[in-house]
Amino acid sequence: MSDWLRLRVPFMYDLLDHLKHYQAPKNLNFWYFFGALSLLVLGNQLLTGIWLLMYYTPTAADAMASIEFMMREVNFGWLFRYLHAAGASFFFVVVYLHMYRALLYGSYKAPREILWLSGCVMLLLLMAEAYTGYVLPWGQMSYWAARVITSLFKTIPVIGEPLVLLIQGDYEVSEVTLHRFFSFHVVLFPLIILGFVFFHTLCLHAVGSNNPDGIEIKDNLDAQGKPKDGVSFHPFYTVKDVMGVGIFLFIFLSVVFLAPRGWGLVLEPENFEIANPMVTPLHIKPSWYLAPYYAILRAVPDKSLGAIAMFASLLMFFLLPWLDRSPVRSMRYKGPLSRITLGLFTVSFLGLLIVGCLPATYWATFSARIFAILYFSFFFLMPIYSYYDWHKVPPSRLTI
Amino acid sequence: MSEVDLKKRRLLQSAGAWGVLGIVGAAVPFLQSLNPSRVTRLKGMPVEVDVSNMSEGQQKTVMWRGKPVWIIKRSKEMLASLDVLQGNLRDPGSESSSQPSYAQNQYRSVDPNYLVLLGVCTHLGCAPTYRPEKGAIDSEWQGGFFCSCHGSKFDLAGRVFDGVPAPTNLEVPPYHFKDGALVIGEEGE
Ligand code: HEM
Ligand code: FES
Numbered sequence: 338m339s340d341w342l343r344l345r346v347p348f349m350y351d352l353l354d355h356l357k358h359y360q361a362p363k364n365l366n367f368w369y370f371f372g373a374l375s376l377l378v379l380g381n382q383l384l385t386g387i388w389l390l391m392y393y394t395p396t397a398a399d400a401m402a403s404i405e406f407m408m409r410e411v412n413f414g415w416l417f418r419y420l421h422a423a424g425a426s427f428f429f430v431v432v433y434l435h436m437y438r439a440l441l442y443g444s445y446k447a448p449r450e451i452l453w454l455s456g457c458v459m460l461l462l463l464m465a466e467a468y469t470g471y472v473l474p475w476g477q478m479s480y481w482a483a484r485v486i487t488s489l490f491k492t493i494p495v496i497g498e499p500l501v502l503l504i505q506g507d508y509e510v511s512e513v514t515l516h517r518f519f520s521f522h523v524v525l526f527p528l529i530i531l532g533f534v535f536f537h538t539l540c541l542h543a544v545g546s547n548n549p550d551g552i553e554i555k556d557n558l559d560a561q562g563k564p565k566d567g568v569s570f571h572p573f574y575t576v577k578d579v580m581g582v583g584i585f586l587f588i589f590l591s592v593v594f595l596a597p598r599g600w601g602l603v604l605e606p607e608n609f610e611i612a613n614p615m616v617t618p619l620h621i622k623p624s625w626y627l628a629p630y631y632a633i634l635r636a637v638p639d640k641s642l643g644a645i646a647m648f649a650s651l652l653m654f655f656l657l658p659w660l661d662r663s664p665v666r667s668m669r670y671k672g673p674l675s676r677i678t679l680g681l682f683t684v685s686f687l688g689l690l691i692v693g694c695l696p697a698t699y700w701a702t703f704s705a706r707i708f709a710i711l712y713f714s715f716f717f718l719m720p721i722y723s724y725y726d727w728h729k730v731p732p733s734r735l736t737i
Numbered sequence: 738m739s740e741v742d743l744k745k746r747r748l749l750q751s752a753g754a755w756g757v758l759g760i761v762g763a764a765v766p767f768l769q770s771l772n773p774s775r776v777t778r779l780k781g782m783p784v785e786v787d788v789s790n791m792s793e794g795q796q797k798t799v800m801w802r803g804k805p806v807w808i809i810k811r812s813k814e815m816l817a818s819l820d821v822l823q824g825n826l827r828d829p830g831s832e833s834s835s836q837p838s839y840a841q842n843q844y845r846s847v848d849p850n851y852l853v854l855l856g857v858c859t860h861l862g863c864a865p866t867y868r869p870e871k872g873a874i875d876s877e878w879q880g881g882f883f884c885s886c887h888g889s890k891f892d893l894a895g896r897v898f899d900g901v902p903a904p905t906n907l908e909v910p911p912y913h914f915k916d917g918a919l920v921i922g923e924e925g926e
Contacts, residue, residue, distance in 0.1 A: 481863070488862040503771045508781050509803030517771070615798065615805050617863040619885050635887065640860060640904045697887045697902075 355542065360567035361574055362548035364735045368442070369546070369574075370581030371435035377582060378428045379534065383527065385421040393473065395519035397512035400475035401611050419597040425467050426603045427589050429626035432463065436654075440679060443666025444547040450658040452540040457654045459533045462526055464627065469522035471624060475515055478605050480612030481621050483510045483518070489634075492641040509614070551666030552731050566735040620696050628693025629686055633712070635697055636705035646709070653716040660716055663723040665731050672726035678715055685711035783922035785915075788851060796867045798856065801921050805856035805864060806910055808919065815869070815893050816849055818879040825877075826892065827899045828906055834859075834896075836909035837924065845894040845909055853912050853921065854895045858884040860903040865891065882907065 343350045392411055394403040407414035436456065439445050445453035468486060472479045487505055491497045506513040545555060554564035568574075598604040602625050607618050623631045633650045637643035663671055668679065688708040695701045773781070781802045791797060793812040798805050820843075828834050831841045839847055846852050858865050863886035872878050874890060882891040890898040895907030913925025 485861045485863075502773065503768065506771055507773055507777050507803060511777075511803050513773070513777060614800070614803060615864060617886060621861075621863065621886055635902075638902065640902070 357569065357571040359542060359570040360554070360564050361546050361570050362550075362554050362564075362735060363566055363568045363573075364548050364550065364737050365546065365574065365577075366549055367581065368434070368438035368549070370578065370585070371431050371438060373578045374431045374581060374585050375428070375435055376534070377585070378424055378431055379530070381420060381424045382428065385417045385424065386523070386527075388417045389421055390523060395473065395516050397475055397515060397612070400473060400515065404474050415597075416593075419593050423589065423593050423597065423599060423603050425470060426599060426624075426626065427592075428463065429467070431585075432460065433626075436460070437683075439547075440682075441668050442547055442549055443551050443661065443663070443668075443671075445658045446661055446666050447658065448544045449540075449547060452537065452544060453658055454655060455533055455537045455540055459530060459537065460654070461651065462530050462533065466522060466526040466530065467624065467626070469518040469526065472515060472518045473522060474608060475612045476608035477610045477612055477616075477618050478608040478621070480510065480614065481618060482623060483514065485621060487514075489644050489647070492644045547666065548735065549667060550669060550731060550735050552733070552735070554735065557734060622694050625690060625694060628691075629689035629712075630693075632689040632693030632705045633709045635693075636702060636709045650709075650712060653713070656716065657719075660719040661723050662720050663726060663728060665728045667731065670729045670731045671723075672728045674722040674726040675728075678718070678722055681711050682715035685709075685715070781922070783920050786919045786921065787917075788919045789917060794869055799921065801910065806921050807852070807854045807856045807867065809852040809854075809867065809893075811844075811850055811852055811893060815880060816844065819843060819892060819894050821879070825898055826896050827904075829896060831896070831906055834906035834908070836906070837911050839925075840909040843894070845896070845906070847912070847914065851919065852894065853909060853919070855908040855910050857908065858886065858889055858903055859897070859905045859907060860884065860887055860889050860901075863887075865889065865907075869893070 339350070389407065392403055392407040392414065394400060404418065408418055409415075439453065439456075468482070472483045487501050487510060490501050490504065493500065502508070504514075505511070506517055545553075548554070554566045557565045559565050592599055592603070598606075605622075622628070630647050630650050634643045634647040637646050663675060665671055668676060685708040688704060689712060692701045692705045692708065784799055784801050784806075786797065786799055786808060788797070788808060788810070791808070791810040793810055794815065795810050797808040799808070800806070831845060836845060840853075844852070845854075856864050863884050865882040865884035868874060868878070868883050869880040870878075871880060873880070874883050880893050882895065883889075884891075884903065887902045889901040889903035891903070891907055892898070895909070897903050897906050910921055911924045912919060912921045913923065914920070915925070
């Protein structure tokens with residue numbers, strides 16, 4: 338059988354063979370579930386998205402009605418919608434944890450820079466995907482979120498105004514905009530994301546997985562040239578990932594079935610009201626997964642500087658491989674400075690997330706400023722503290 | 738390596754240049770189709786509003802290019818309130834705000850009795866509310882517009898107060914009066 342295949346489709350044969358025998362470090366822990374889980378959620382979005390598409394109408398008059406029809410009349414329509422909407426939120430949960438793993442174990446450091454950068458691009462693409470999807474139900478939050486975000490691009494000097502006209506296709510966010518966001522959400526961004534997922538996996542398999550000890554398993558090879566501390570992806574990690582998938586599905590489906598609106602975090606109550614360009618909702622808040630960057634935007638008293646700070650807060654991730662000057666990768670062997678700053682960064686990110694969802698009161702703005710300073714210090718001061726820290730010497734073989 | 742045939746090389750280079758030109762040319766229709774279509778542009782044509790029967794202090798809202806435009810008939814008293822505020826405003830002379838030249842004056846209008854403004858907050862584009870009552874927002878409030886999104890305040894000429902997130906005064910759209918009617922979205926002669 339395998340010979341038969343190898344002769345006819347050698348490329349596919351080699352690809353499957355490679356995936357099966359990929360040498361992964363033997364000490365990968367639960368933090369390594371989140372890549373596979375991202376793929377699972379992506380699959381969920383594609384599948385449920387295709388089904389939603391069979392009933393959704395991208396016009397201002399019918400968008401919300403078509404979704405309500407789907408929820409009430411189509412067999413299991415509610416299920417696809419809730420799976421898709423909760424899937425978007427869980428996508429970000431899983432991707433943020435996936436990135437946090439890289440922060441913990443220094444997975445962004447050489448030789449994995451391109452792997453990390455391709456992930457950063459995917460984060461931006463995912464945000465664009467979620468944002469255009471959020472506009473589709475054409476509720477009050479859809480409409481006003483679209484306006485706030487497009488008005489951010491107007492702050493770009495000279496090309497800002499014509500660029501926004503080009504994106505919106507109208508003098509203000511309108512049905513024209515809805516229709517093209519539909520096209521972006523359903524075809525353009527998913528295609529690009531899929532391309533990047535492929536590239537991401539390609540990069541991973543070229544350089545190999547990092548691990549909680551942050552040392553190269555390729556430095557210790559046996560007589561056959563296989564890493565002594567490596568195990569085949571199949572069956573060792575396929576089986577382990579199945580367990581991760583089981584735990585994830587338990588949590589994910591509990592939300593889908595028991596709290597499908599996710600306490601207003603998955604589907605906001607304001608968005609059940611149809612878009613109205615004349616009335617702004619009292620409190621415009623972004624989806625929770627965009628709230629940290631929105632909080633930074635609001636923390637800066639100047640509009641264009643705020644927009645710059647917001648974009649910068651995302652671009653910081655791209656610089657990480659070159660900001661970290663520590664001789665070791667993993668937090669296990671990094672010193673107290675790196676650990677404390679990562680702790681402060683975690684607090685500031687979660688803090689920004691919370692204040693980004695709150696109305697801009699005095700205290701919310703005040704704490705957003707403190708958190709924003711902490712957030713940026715993590716990156717800007719990294720070349721200093723990562724270099725002068727008291728790191729330990731990592732072992733030469735994996736510790737279990 | 739054999740010697741480079743410069744003639745062939747030049748042919749390849751010019752073929753490449755033509756190819757790039759072709760790609761740029763082919764990109765034009767794709768980008769151009771993203772811009773507002775003829776129908777959208779037609780919908781963005783000027784709108785005419787009859788303002789003759791407005792009472793003092795009344796607000797009228799019409800849509801122009803997908804944005805609300807407010808028309809407010811200001812009373813003597815309202816106009817008088819604009820003199821006392823100067824000190825608390827960020828841009829009292831409207832130097833860094835956007836309006837047609839004929840509206841860059843203290844009242845920010847052609848005819849002081851009629852205020853015409855885009856009802857779009859210059860911060861992040863929310864729709865502020867018209868609050869003409871004295872003391873409605875704070876004790877010094879002389880009447881004006883309040884944006885509940887992030888708390889920006891504007892006076893009865895759409896001029897922004899200091900210390901709020903909105904950077905500039907509310908925008909004035911191009912407009913003129915024609916035979917007693919107000920035409921929004923077009924400059925007068
Ligand atoms: C790849 C990641 C994706 C993410 C993160 C994502 C995210 C979202 C979000 C946040 C919404 C709004 C949820 C709501 O209010 O119901 C949405 C709606 C929608 N999405 Fe996606 N989506 C993804 C992929 C796709 C794909 C591949 C398709 C189609 C092939 C699709 C089709 C739709 C449709 C038709 C809607 C509107 C129906 C609705 O709002 O319930 N999505 N998406
Ligand atoms: S949009 Fe009006 S204050 Fe922010």
